[in-house]
Amino acid sequence: MIPMVDLKRQYRTIKAEIDAAVGDVLTGAQFILGPNVTALEEEVAAYHGVPCAIGVASGTDALLLALNACGVGEGDEVITTPFTFIATAEVASLLKAKPVFIDIRPDTFNMDPALVEAKITKKTKAIVPVHLFGHPADMDPLLELAARYNLKIIEDCAQAFGAVYKGRKIGTMGDCGAFSFFPSKNLAGYGDGGMIITKDEQLAATIRILRNHGSEKRYYHKMIGYNSRLDEIQAAIIRVKLKRIDAYNEGRRANARAYCAAIKAADVVLPVEAEGCRHVYHQFTLKVKNRDRLQQVLQEKGIASAVYYPVPLHRQEAFGGMSDIVLPHAEACAAQVLSLPMFPELTAEEILMISDAINHA
Numbered sequence: 001m002i003p004m005v006d007l008k009r010q011y012r013t014i015k016a017e018i019d020a021a022v023g024d025v026l027t028g029a030q031f032i033l034g035p036n037v038t039a040l041e042e043e044v045a046a047y048h049g050v051p052c053a054i055g056v057a058s059g060t061d062a063l064l065l066a067l068n069a070c071g072v073g074e075g076d077e078v079i080t081t082p083f084t085f086i087a088t089a090e091v092a093s094l095l096k097a098k099p100v101f102i103d104i105r106p107d108t109f110n111m112d113p114a115l116v117e118a119k120i121t122k123k124t125k126a127i128v129p130v131h132l133f134g135h136p137a138d139m140d141p142l143l144e145l146a147a148r149y150n151l152k153i154i155e156d157c158a159q160a161f162g163a164v165y166k167g168r169k170i171g172t173m174g175d176c177g178a179f180s181f182f183p184s185k186n187l188a189g190y191g192d193g194g195m196i197i198t199k200d201e202q203l204a205a206t207i208r209i210l211r212n213h214g215s216e217k218r219y220y221h222k223m224i225g226y227n228s229r230l231d232e233i234q235a236a237i238i239r240v241k242l243k244r245i246d247a248y249n250e251g252r253r254a255n256a257r258a259y260c261a262a263i264k265a266a267d268v269v270l271p272v273e274a275e276g277c278r279h280v281y282h283q284f285t286l287k288v289k290n291r292d293r294l295q296q297v298l299q300e301k302g303i304a305s306a307v308y309y310p311v312p313l314h315r316q317e318a319f320g321g322m323s324d325i326v327l328p329h330a331e332a333c334a335a336q337v338l339s340l341p342m343f344p345e346l347t348a349e350e351i352l353m354i355s356d357a358i359n360h361a
């Protein structure tokens with residue numbers, strides 16, 4: 001079976017370094033907010049050329065704490081995309097704000113900025129663009145709207161560490177960038193983890209307090225916060241992989257090029273890279289009308305594939321009562337997308353075999 005992602009293959013190539021890093025944490029016995037979290041925060045901030053990075057417990061918490069620190073709360077509206085993992089919008093609801101879903105562009109799968117202004121109201125507080133599958137969202141028009149209407153922008157960077165939009169790294173353009181280190185992400189630990197980056201020292205200070213039960217000084221609590229710290233063992237693991245992230249992303253890009261050269265099936269729409277964007281292919285996602293049949297054919301040949309995402313968020317039971325909303329591109333993509341195996345260590349032979357199976361399906 002060719003899996004969607006093979007973490008064992010990657011581990012074999014970095015085992016000595018990972019094992020030593022984890023061993024050092026165990027020997028040092030500083031497990032919560034220790035030296036590896038501090039070092040990783042500095043390294044991720046330096047990678048992005050921003051002053052602040054704050055490690056938290058997950059990508060979901062990165063979004064939650066960022067929205068909270070940006071002042072999103074009861075009665076506010078948060079503009080976002082319906083074609084994403086639920087966490088993107090779930091956090092708005094957790095803060096008693098309302099997610100407002102904007103349709104996507106059928107080529108990049110990202111929020112269509114041309115549709116945003118019509119949905120801005122007096123209650124709108126923030127926009128949460130998602131750099132889905134590793135492709136940067138179209139940020140310039142969103143930044144312009146945010147400046148004009150005084151809105152916050154929190155970038156959901158969970159799938160796109162290292163992606164670039166018109167010369168700027170994703171996560172550095174809005175008020176905050178929220179990253180996930182969930183094991184299958186393109187930069188990942190071996191468990192849950194997340195990080196927020198920001199240029200705003202004030203915002204960073206608030207997030208640091210929020211992640212640690214609202215306290216700066218132990219047992220003195222300024223506000224109601226969370227227990228949401230990045231784990232020291234995860235930080236040690238992620239540091240080993242951060243050194244290689246550009247090479248890993250280059251590997252994904254090379255694999256995407258190989259897929260695009262080899263897949264010839266007329267009914268398949270290949271992923272695009274918009275002008276000025278550096279896609280990091282967290283996922284390699286096709287559109288195909290006869291999606292379920294293609295998935296069946298691949299399955300029979302021992303090739304994994306996956307549907308991200310089968311139900312757009314405005315159709316989810318959890319956000320009940322949105323049955324009047326119609327977002328045609330999100331709904332069409334949900335019915336047609338199919339993601340193929342994608343990870344840096346995928347071999348040329350495997351890509352040819354998968355492409356061949358698609359071409360003859």
Ligand SMILES: *Cc1c(COP(=O)(O)O)cnc(C)c1O
Binds near residue numbers: 059085088156180192
């Ligand atoms: C994975 C993911 C998240 C949540 O990250 P976790 O670390 O799993 O909490 C949020 N948004 C998107 C787009 C994701 O893919």
